[in-house]
Amino acid sequence: MGLGSRIINRLIGPNLLIVAFVCVLMSALPLPSWLQSFNEQVDRLLLSAAIDFVDLPSPQTPITVIHVPDVEYEAWLSDIAGADALLKLIESAAATPSDTNANDASVESAAIAEGTEPLNVPVRSAAVQPLVLGLIAEEPLSFIQGRAEKLLGVWAEKDKVNPAEFRSAIRAVTTDRDRLMATLRERAVVGMAGRISRHGENVSVESGVIAEGRLPHQLSEHVWPLRASSGVPADSAATFFSAPIEHLLLPAVSDIGQPLVVELNGELRESFVLRLLRKGDQLAAAVADLKPLPVWRQGYAIETGSALGRELAVSYDGSVIPLYGDVGINAPTVQLTLAAAQRSPALTGWVLLGRNDSEALRATAQVLAAIGDGAYITKPNFFPLLKLALLTALLLWSLVVLPRVSTTLFLVSGIVIIAAFIVVQVLLPSLLAYWLPLGGIITATLVIYSLSAIARVKKRVGLYRVKEARHWALQAAQLNYHAGRYEQALLAIQRVPLSAQTIKWYYRIADALLENNAAKKALPVWQLLHKKARNFRDVKKKINACEVAILPIEKLPEAPDKTQVVCVTASIETLGRYQVRSVLGHGGSGVVYRGFDPVISRDVALKTLNLNVFSLENQSKVKNRFLAEVKTIGKLSHPNIVAVYDVGQQDHWAYIAMDLARGKPLTEYLAQDQLLPIAEVYWIGLKVAEALSFAHQQNVVHCDIKPGNIIYDRDNGDVKVTDFGIAKWLDEAHTETGEIMGTPLYMAPEQLQGRPVAEQTDLFSLGATLYQLLTGEPPFSGRSIAEIQQAVLHSRPVAVRTMRTQLPASAARIVNRALKKKTSERFSSASDMAFTLNKAIIRDFKDEAKDWRLL
Structure with missing residues (x-):
């Protein structure tokens, strides 16, 4: 692919396609009303601020506002043809005043008569600025002609009315109506409020207005019979009941932009204000004998008529933004009541x-x-294109740049962009007389940054959750590793990325799998380590050892100088002087066999470790670590602790010969239907506490007290504590602070947190063991090791007497004290716990106490 193709593919990427699609979609669909209203409020606030920087011209246009009382106003709406007061007002106001000063005085006197302060408003000459009347109608004007209705009612009483008199009366009404209509057509423009949508629809209002040749249904049944019987000419009746007056759009009170030209069904329509301007220019042109030629093309100014007209600069959509009114200052106008206006000799402007x-x-x-x-x-005419460009830039910015910047730059860029839009919107009217309604763009910016902030927070939360999940997965891998569950440890560590902090655990788990003859599962881990960190320790040799271990035994090389790997399933007949009889199980450090000592004729337990799976340089260290258990357990000679007889090495096998304890592990008595008698549980707890007391005096902490490490023989009551293989010396030289070992269901909080262990650590584990022996349920549970760990650290177990009501009160006291979170709140020592158990047996189980010779 060439350079040009690569550049095009990079430019026309998914982000650009998304931006184009969103822009087209937003341009095609109208905004919701609430969002459009919010944008307009933003524009209104900024326009109000911008007007403070604009040098406004001094008011020169004379405006007279006449307030019609409600009763008179309703009468006009219902029957405009009967508005005699309106006709007289128009005729008197249209008369040219002989002296403008006299007019000023009349206006001032009228204002004073109404109790208002006179306003100094310049008045133009009537020849230049003839009177144009704007009639504001909230509803379409009706031409019902109330006086005609009265005449119709009178006509019903035929015996009281002379037909000639009736015809004369109807002609008088017609004359008044024609005079009013002619005056309205010449001097007045009717405006309607609230009859147009935001997209320029319904500009011309026809509802309620009788067009040429049309009659309302309620009148037609009276008019035609009346016309036929009274002899009134048909054309007079049609003229009498027709009112071809167009109702135009009023400026909306809440809108910023006021349309002067709107489009409806492909035709350009004038607004009420523009018709007022045209009407004034038409009258002025008639006086000057000129023909007005109103012209408007999109993007250009409006010419209202010839040399006497005016040229209005308008927006691309045919609107203007006035700086008077709600968003700006209030222009001075003469405010008159209808009565004051009627008393005025003439009105101008x-x-x-x-x-x-x-x-x-x-x-x-x-x-x-x-x-x-x-x-x-x-x-400006370019605003639609500018708005689309700004929207496109914002979307590109949000998709390409914002996800990659820091939090500080994210906040600063948002503030700068919004501030720039506000500054442009505030200063541009004073500089170029242009208004850029960027409220929608500002809202879009706020929305984009808000959504980006939410996405950023969600990403941070997601990363935190991933980090937390990896932390707990690493903890689970460590716990399973120390408990000898290497396959579960492998599953947990695989959820944690390989890094400098986790590589040692990958190594340890893979090493343990190889040691325990799970070479097939260990090999992918070694290969991953070789790929990511080929120089880490002896990874290459471990891969070779795994590959050799996976091969069938008969295919192993027979050269004496090469290392042989023997699987744990391989037949072993003897270890030293001991005969191997059967496999007892797999311990945390290797395979445990049942053996026989022919010298002294006794059964023994043989704990073994295959050294062949380790490299030559590590075999010595691993063997010394394994045999260090002998040194630990050899110091512990106690009736309730498994005794160690011998230690040795044969070929690639290291082994320890221990006492073969009679009985069953306590795991056999954890099911609800297999629970031991309560007194026997107390007895087991007493003997284990005594064994731990002895071990603690030798500075040895077991660190893995659990049902599986306690053997109980119900026939003779013997209790043996086994597997001191992960015990720790209390001496500082043998304490590895921070390393987690043991089984999480029974581990103390300080052990889970990797803090230094103490005597009370074993007492917590013994309390958890007694809890499960008494109730059949562990004190802490969860669906995963991480949940179990959280329960141990923060939760309180259900009371034992709630789980099993027949338990004595001493059971709750002993177990609760042993399971305290703080070591200082537990038993002070194992001998203290043993003493408490002894007293509880004597008090609660006197018969058993006699049998066990505790009394």
């Missing part, structure tokens, strides 16, 4: 009428004033 205290009325006045003064900004 822009005149807005609406319901008293209407939010739509106030917002429209602010938007109109902002456009008239030029106090508005726009969104």
